[in-house]
Amino acid sequence: MTGEHPALALRGLAKSFDGKIAVAGVDLDVPTGSFYGLLGPNGAGKTTTLSMAVGLLRPDAGGAWVLGRDVWTDPVGAKQLLGVMPDGVRLFDRLSGGELLAYHGLLRGMDPAVVDQRAAELLDVLALADAGRTLVVDYSAGMKKKIGLACALLHGPRLLVLDEPFEAVDPVSAALIRDILQRYVAGGGTVVFSSHVMEVVQRLCSHVAILAEGTIKRVGTLEQVRGERSLEEVFVEVVGGRTATGEELAWLSR
Amino acid sequence: MAVPLNAPTDQVRRVSARHFVRLKLRVMGNNFRGQGWRVALFLIGSLFGLWFAASAFFGLAAPGLTGNDRYAMLVAAFAGGLTVLGWLLLPLVFFGVDETLDPARFALLPLPRRTLVTGLFAAALVSVPTIAVLVALSGLVVTAGVFGGWFAAAVAALGVVCGVLLCVAAARAVTSAFATMLRSRRVRDLAAVLLAVAAALLGPLQIAGLAAFQDVDWDRLAGVATVIGWTPFGAPWTAGIDVAQGRAWAAPLKLLITLATIAALLAWWSRSLESAMVGAASSGPAKASPAATGGVVAQLFPRAASWLKRDRFGVLVAREARYWWRDARRRANLITIAVVGLFVPVMVNFGGQGFTVGNEQGFSLAGDTSPLLVSLSMLFVGLLAAVTLANQFGFDGSAYAANVVAGVPGRLELRARMTAFSLYVLPMLAVVAVVIALVLGEPAWIGFMAGTLVGTYGAGLAVNSFVSVLGAYSLPETSNPFAMNSGAGMVKSLLTLLAMVATGAIAVPMVVAAALLGDAWLWLGLPLGLAYGVGAALLGAHLAGDVLDRRLPELLAMVTPRR
Structure with missing residues (x-):
């Protein structure tokens, strides 16, 4: 039944802050089972779009549907199917990693025994078991990303929305996260994540959308968007940034 | 024409307290931008403060306005002392301190500690409560002026300004030190005891205040007021009255007491400030955390729950x-x-x-x-x-x-x-x-x-x-x-x-x-x-x-x- 619905559908999402337009009408269909990369420069509106898609930020206009369930009129139904790792949002970081997982699990209405078992596995796989009872606030940036991912995965969501999952993560952890996400997609899950690291997107994604100035500039499968060129070339061309500096910063070189 | 990167010193201009004040005003202004209700609340609060200050002003000027010399010292010592005590304790108990300029934000800037402290102190002075207290306590200037003429009024004005500085310095130093203490978990119990003692100090003063209300024994209270006048709590406020009542020799001493106290408080603040600045980076040594035992669910639930x-x-x-x-x-x-x-x-x-x-x-x-x-x-x-x-x-x-x-x-x-x-x-x-x-x-x-x-x-x-x-x-x-x-x-x-x-x-x-x-x-x-x-x-x-x-x-x- 869910097969006919896209895993995530956005229609005309728009948001402005104090008269400044952050997102100007985003339409997006994320097919079930896809590994979807949302690309964009800093300030393009990636975080705003994803926040509206998962119910963290009320849009000025438009709507979002998770597997056919409206995030804003049926939040309970939609949020059950959803695992989210927001960026720039604190975790309840005065809990230890294990406690945080227990909190998220029970908050999702899971059985305590299942929470215990899955949490132990996740902590083990993500190499967080050694941290013991260290509070999350004392974790390194990379460890915080990993525990955030574990919290999003714990209840076995159908759709995983990750904001900048690879930022501040060392290469070893990044490889680990990539591996976990690929297994998750291979098992029928859908991943949407935002990034501005081209090579990660190029390596992982089946579909790509490029967001700039609050609108979708390019969208499609990786091959469609990239064509014959590298993703980075397409990205820079679409975003229209300047690629070289001229005379101005001469004082830097001395 | 490239300026050498390794010789920037010839370009550095001195940072003065003025920069901090302007930064604070700018931050405050930006916080209000596009938030009408905040502006409204701010205005209402300011009006409240000024109204309160104005009534206190007339209360404190009353001995002068009614020509009642007897109560001048009493009012100055008790009202002033209570003000200082309030600035000392209320931020801890109720209101908190305005940390528009978070000291931690300055940690990376090459600022000498002295510049930083004076700057943050100057910025802290720019606030509605400070202005309200200044207005209120200026009533003492009127009293001193009525009894002692222009010179006494001038000394009283100087005293009041110093007193307000003392209040702000006390509030900053105490909250900053307290914050440092509460951060380390080991001393939090000590902190609780300290707070209790500080709050207990309110008791005797309350008794004194009620006694004054009941008009029991003015002479005995006058004795108490004289003593308070020689402590940092009363010294700045009573200097002007002393001049008016013919004890001009006392004024410089009291001002000296005040200035010394301010200096000491600022020195204390600057010490705790340093730990506040690096606090975010090193919030305690990484403890050897005990290995987690049992399931995560059992860990989360406190034993009492x-x-x-x-x-x-x-x-x-x-x-x-x-x-x-x-x-x-x-x-x-x-x-x-x-x-x-x-x-x-x-x-x-x-x-x-x-x-x-x-x-x-x-x-x-x-x-x-x-x-x-x-x-x-x-x-x-x-x-x-x-x-x-x-x-x-x-x-x-x-x-x-x-x-x-x-x-x-x-x-x-x-x-x-x-x-x-x-x-x-x-x-x-x-x-x-x-x-x-x-x-x-x-x-x-x-x-x-x-x-x-x-x-x-x-x-x-x-x-x-x-x-x-x-x-x-x-x-x-x-x-x-x-x-x-x-x-x-x-x-x-x-x-x-x-x-x-x-x-x-x-x-x-x-x-x-x-x-x-x-x-x-x-x-x-x-x-x-x-x-x-x-x-x-x-x-x-x-x-x-x-x-x-x-x-x-x-x-x-x-x-x-x-x-």
């Missing part, structure tokens, strides 16, 4: 309970409740006893206490405990997003938060009722005292559920548990006041019952109070929960600090 079911409600309560203890900001609030809850009733009910002994026919405002007076003091403790939750979502900050994503129903959320907070507060309230009743020598009153406490507390929970959902504001993400955003200070004070007034109004039946029911209330107090409190809290959670359900993302946006 192990009776909770392992479901959504239980886990919300468990997390909140952990947070009330682990979050320094919340812990500071709990300590405040404990201290104020014990000392305010003692002060209210014992305030004037020492004086009524020698003055039998004096009116019995204080002295021997009554069920009504006790009820009122219990009411105050109850609403003070509940008002701590007025910004309960602000404590979470952006971490609240986890609950929004999980779609926690509003009623469940509010009920769980009330339960977790009550795990700490109800035992405290029980202790307050028992201790106060025993101290008063009226053990039979325990029942209705506890009933009044719980009834008011429950009503307060209901009121503050609404306040916390509708009037939440973000707290800065610093390590200082007393820090607040500028503007938020005003909002916080007004909302707190509003919540307390509303709670008081809802809890009035408890006091009326104490006045009307007489002896029956001794027995009915506890069951009725319990029923009233629990009922009010549940009704509040029920109604406010609906409001919360409709505003989850809005609430999240309100408590997320702007960056």
